[in-house]
Amino acid sequence: MYTLVYSITGEKNPDTVYVNLTNACTNSCVFCLRCQKDDVCGAEMWHDDNYTLEDIINQFKEFPSAKNVVFCGYGEPFLKKDMMKSFCEYLRKNYPDIKIRVNTNGHANAIYKTNVAEEFKTLLDEASVSLNSDNAQEYNEICNPKIENAYEEVKNFIKACSDAGIKVTASVVTGFDTSHKINEDECKKIAESLGAGFRNREFITNGY
């Protein structure tokens, strides 16, 4: 069975585990690890989405020390929205103290044409949304989105998370593509105007 739940520290008893729901994504970011390597700290990340909720639960149980679960991996977690919801519900029911976060490209509301943030408001503690730029042109150059009006949709999603009461952080990635000098101050201002915190995620070669 391929990797659905993994640790990025290599520890046997990590506080935080990551969930790799899919390899599909509506972006193709210049810094995406999927284009560069096949694993995150030795965990093979490619799969065909052909798994069950029980498979996730079984792999999750290999990390009994987990206090945080992060939907992340080699793809956009919300593209497996129903599976994500089922696993969140399982965690809320069986491990109510575990904090749940999603790292997302922020396209979910545009893809499903509904307020996904609202749908997940009791299931997610936190969302980290990839803002990646202070303007649409640069966003498109960095992220190569496959949806229309993606930059505005991302900003709308950040606001929707904030409005739903999910703690939200807008992120940028620096330290990878030197042809883009991300205006972090402007990105931070935009994040704050949408009710979000801001984080610069330094590019790390091992993955996240």
Ligand code: SF4
């Ligand atoms: S949003 Fe994430 S998974 Fe999708 S292409 Fe960008 S870095 Fe890769």
